[in-house]
Amino acid sequence: MPSVPSPLAFAAVAILALAVSPHAQDTSSPRAQDTSERPAWQEHGIKPQSPDSPFGEVVSGLYFRSKETQAMQADDFNNPGFLAVEQGEDLWSKVDGAAGRSCASCHNEAATAMKGVAAAYPKWNGKLGKPVNLEQRINICRSGALKAEPWAFGSPELTAMTTYIRNQSRGMPVAVKVDGPMTPWFDRGKALYYQRNGQLDLACASCHEKNHGKYLRADFLSQGQSNGFPVYRLRDQRLVPLHERMEGCMQDVRATPYKPLFDEFLALETYVAWRGLGLPVETPAVRN
């Protein structure tokens, strides 16, 4: 894979990343992106693909971040998220489970077989009678074709494989389908998006629809788009899957979060993907 840098390069990059991000290890203090670095997010987006879109312009979270963060994401050798891409590539052809197979046994080359696949997730699964997201789809393959244990949500393996497969769609437009049997899931996700929660009584929309581009204490609010997930978060120094990020937002408003991979977040993931229809997949994106 010519586009994947060597592990040695990563070690150097990781050290560099530490050197240039003084707050990276101090998780108690907010990430500093002060107002002098006000991001010029306008006109970096796309026209909404649906007349029902709440946005005049649909903009990736990338353009709400600092120039340094944008540069780190753009350079595969500097983007620390590529550690997970590389780990996922190794796992792709690693035999695991009682069937003696790997992902590659059925799908061959991920670069061809998985190209564009993740951009359409979450996707309706007729057999289950519900949509599944990419993490769930991976685990269906593991427990089915591979006869292997499903990976736990948040495990490095599941996040790495999710990152690797989504990376095969990098640059391709988010293309989730929300009609037909997906309609009730879209509706539920939309209701959850506008539902205020927690002691602070805030909905997703309170920040990401009404106030994106504004400074919220130490960060510029984005539109809350999902096209870069799993994202490498500088404050956590690891890849963070979408449902974990949603949990974090709910914790922040002092609400009891829904559980990762349960129906609520699945519906929300479906709806949020629709809000970003047409945005290029950026996985692995780099965020604060």
Next chain:
Amino acid sequence: MRRPITAYALAGLCALATAAGAETASGGLAPFKIVAADGTDAIPDPLTDKPGDPAAGAKVVVNRRQGNCLGCHQISSVKSEDFHGEVGPSLDGVAGRWDAAHLRMIVVNPKHVFTEATVMPAFYRVDGLSRVRPEFQGKPILTAQQVEDVVAYLTTLK
């Protein structure tokens, strides 16, 4: 017109019945009376007997686990603090825009003064909320005394 919207928090009555004089933040709310004034709701009477302390209020305003007002608002008089937010309006001169009764109402529950759509949380409310984390259930964001201290501080922002 004076609307007799007398809102006694149920929890407040319980607290009075079971633990008079106990710290309100550990349980229910102190009772308070909402009246209509100048076309919107207001709370003329303080929530506590002890008058609000503006210096204590300034600390609550900047504390990220208490008021965290700078999360959304800018206040020039605490310019030394980092990262003033932009989600709400600047609070400079807020005392010229609202009197203490309205400032108290806004801090207690801003939906009574602005619209239902305001993103500002109610700092002295425990009912009508969804999925509140167990450790915060039944507790307002600020204690009654903290509300009074914040209101006292806000009235200095002329």
